[in-house]
Amino acid sequence: MRVLRLLLVGFALLLGGCGSPARVGPTAAPDLATARRALLTRLTDTVIVPAYSAFAEQTAALLSASEALAANPTPATLAAAQQAWHATYVAWQPLPLSRTEAVRRTQLMSAVNKYPSNTRFIEENISHDNVLSAEQVSRFGATSRGLPALAYLLFDTPPETTLAAFQADARRGQYVVALAGDLHRTATDLYNFWAADGQNYRATFIASDGAGSQLRSGLSELVNAQINALDVLVQQRLGEPLGRKTGGTVQPDLVELTGTGVALAAQIATVQAIRDLLTGGLAEYLTLHARSNPELAAQLLAQTETTRAALAAIPEPLEQALTTHPDAVATAYAESRTLLMLFKVELANVLGVTVTFGDTDGD
Amino acid sequence: MVTEADRIVQQLTRPVSILPLVVLRVVLGVLLYLSMLRFVLKGWVHALYGVPSFHFTYPGFGWVVPLPTPLLTSVYLLLAVLGLCIAAGCAYRLSMGLFCLLFTYTELLDSTYYLNHYYFVSLFTFLLLWLPLHRAAALDVRRRPACARTTVPVWMLWAVQGQLALVYVFAGIAKLNPDWLLHALPLRIWLQEQLGVPGLGFWLGQGWVAYVMSWGGLLFDLTIPLWLWWRRTRPLAYLMVVGFHALTGWLFPIGMFPLLMIGSTLVFFDTRDYAVAWHWLQRCPALRLLAWNLPDAAEPPLPPCLLATLGQRLIVTLFLLGQLVIPLRHWGYAGDVLWNEAGFRFSWRVMLVEKTGSAMFVVADPVSGKWWHVYPEDMLTPQQAKQMAFQPDLIHMFAQHLARQWQAQGYPAVQVYAEVWVSLNGRPAHRLVDPTVDLAREPRRIGAPRWVLPRPPQP
DSSP states (O other): HHHHHHHHHHHHHHHHHHOOSSSSHHHHHHHHHHHHHHHHHHIIIIIHHHHHHHHHHHHHHHHHHHHHHSSSOOHHHHHHHHHHHHHHHHHHTOOOOOGGGGHHHHGGGTTTOOOOOOHHHHHHHHHHHSSOHHHHHHSGGGSSSSHHHHHHEEEHHHHHHHHHHHHHHHHHHHHHHHHHHHHHHHHHHHHHHOOOTTTTHHHHHHHHHOGGGOOOOOHHHHHHHHHHHHHHHHIIIIIIHTTTTTOOOOOOHHHHHHHHEEEEEHHHHHHHHHHHHIIIIIIIHHHHHOOOSTHHHHHHHHHHHHHHHHHHTOOOOOHHHHHHHHSHHHHHHHHHHHHHHHIIIIIHHHHTTSSSSSSSSOO | OOHHHHHHHHHHHHEEEEEHHHHHHHHHHHHHHHHHHHHTTTTTTIIIIISSHHHHHHHOOOTOOOOOHHHHHHHHHHHHHHHHHHHHHHSHHHHHHHHHHHHHHHHHHHHHHGHHHHHHHHHHHHHHTSSSSOOOOOOOOHHHHGOOOSEHHHHHHHHHHHHHHHHHHHHHHOOOOOEEEHTTHHHHEEEEEETSSSHHHHHTTSSHHHHHHHHHHHHHHHHHHHHHSTTTTTTHHHHHHHHHHHHHHHHHTTTHHHHHHHHGGGGGOOOHHHHHHHHHHHTSSSHHTTTTOOOOOOOOOOTTTTTTOOOHHHHHHHHHHHHGGGGGGGGGGSOOHHHOOTTTTTTTTTTTTOOEEEEEHHHHHHHHEEEEEEOOGGTSOOHHHHHHTTTHHHHHHHHHHHHHHHHHOOTTTTTTEEEEEEEEEEEOOEEETTTTGGGOOOOSSSSOOBBBBOOOOOO
16 A cells, blocks of 8 residues: 555656646745644644643632532632632633544533533432432533533522522532532543543644545644634624524523623633634744735734734623623624634635535545 | 548448447446445435535526435435446446436535536436447347447547546646646645645645646646547556546545546547457456457447437537537636636536635614524535535525525515625635625526625735
8 A cells, every 4th residue: 555655646746747847836845744743742732731731620629619618608618619610611611622523522521511501400419319429420411510510500599599509408519519520520531631641642633634535634623623612602602692693682691601700701711722722833833834825824813812802891791791882792793703704714725624524525 | 422521421430349338338337336325325315415404406406306315315226226237238228318317316406515526427427328338248238139239430439538538628728727837726735634644744745746736637637638549658648547536536535536537538448458458367367267259340330220320429419519618608707717606617627726715694674673694504514504605606595595584584675695705725815795785686697796706816
């Protein structure tokens, strides 16, 4: 097979040798294969894996805060648990940006942020007398675990009522601890999946450059993940609450995890994570290699900043800003759309990335 | 007195061995069988025709709709069986005619699935329907020995070779554009995704390789029919055909196209070539058992149950002449075909551009003042949405579909605007569609619509 491949390349070179002019186009490009490998290595080691590490650490802090709340439900421990949940949700935002096919197959991510929660099932579990542990929770469906389930227990009612519920029923606190323990274990598993001293998917990802007609290189998967995240930001996280799909009628109840006040911080974290990938090496790579679109790197950097600033300009919480500051939300939506277009159209095109992998032929 | 016209007729009706056409029939039949089976086994019948709630039909063919998935699967299985019948020469005319009809039906169902090699299959099976490929080494002959023949008029062979030459030459002509020649685009972009190919990645990442392959591909397309036709260069040319299609088939997801072309171009070989090949094959003891008398071109032609009729010649001539015009129809349209895609399909523009688009539709009701943002991904499959996002006629079709949907919900005056950005061959994105034009009011027309914005200037 190797001989055949070499023969094929020889054939390709022979074809060109027959008819190509002696000097065409610019001088030889830098070694692209090496540059791409270096880019993936840099992004993995300085941006992607550290994000998994930070998320795992944050879930540990959330577990501690949950245990404190369960042991002694007071306004202070509830506030601390809510704050830890908030930080964990923000720390989660960069992870979907590296949800490759291999990561998806682990099914770990789906246990982290699947919503809406199955609140009936959660309440039933609290009312039963079965053991509430992380092991037990790990066997539940994705809609009864993870960050949304925790949000339901920690934020679903006004703080006073929430606190009273924890004080009245110790099993509520035990369930929070079990959920946080399960989340921490999932986060640790995710980190270990990537880590060089764990399952070392890091090495597989870096080595997974395109080969033949498989069209699934590491860079390609990474760009697709950014596009998916931006698609969700534009259509679901901003567009739907803004009423873009309902004839212009705003829908505050469609704000993500409404009542937690986390929506804007999380959206900013998503955009910041995309920017981190750009500043972590992607922009530099584009500057060197995207010769047909030399302005793209600068444009992407500028647009991530503009989008981040537009989101930051919306007063918290998003649910209220939809009616009190609709123009600010609409501006953030428009800037997010521009960012999505830059990724989906220009970046994908200049890198030859297949957006949304399909299993059909082309010609 | 023998006139020039007589000489031409004599030349065109000169008998030649039927063998190349028989080989073509067998190879093509087997490939068609495999293609259809592959389509079913990959689950594409349901994914492409069962899942979508909306299909992008061709102008004038809106009445062609997909059958329910089980029935459509049966159609594909029938197509596979017909492929085997073609290979075996069993009820040839019926098999080829039915294959052409049913295959073309499936291709008319949704224009987002248009592929040049599907178009080629429809054309090729239509052409072969009119030629007697079943008069030797076929079950039809076994059933009716009187119809057997060893020769065909040479025009029949030339018609088939001409069809293949049309594909290559027009594919070459389509490459005569600045992007392909001066910038090695889109190959330079596509090769970036091939850097993991063992042993080749380093080379494919070199800028000059893209230029070499672009120019090599151009020269190959423009001249390969000539080299195949010329006996002295034929063996080497065929090796180049195999090498070229194997390379492209290996690097890019182009399905059965490489095999179809490698198999079909066997028709350029004549009896003497096969005799030589046969001679070599006989050196292998195992193959001696397969001894078979090759038809002899020198044998006098049998009379006649099969002499080509005037109608047969007329159909084939008009068919081929039509194909000289169709790929060039974009010359009659305004704008750049690579940008506005007016006249892009059915013109052998194979692997010619890297286009990416992003489309969002604004549906507005001026009466109630309500408006909606519609993202095509919510209503179309990823494949449909991706293809629609850079093809103006499909964008228009989807806008009209949206208008009908909103009208049915009680918004009779609804307006539909499109925000479409497209990047061509790695360049910065530009608007493809005038966002101020209400596409719900625009008629479907041939050529470039007025609401398609001009192609951005090239660097």
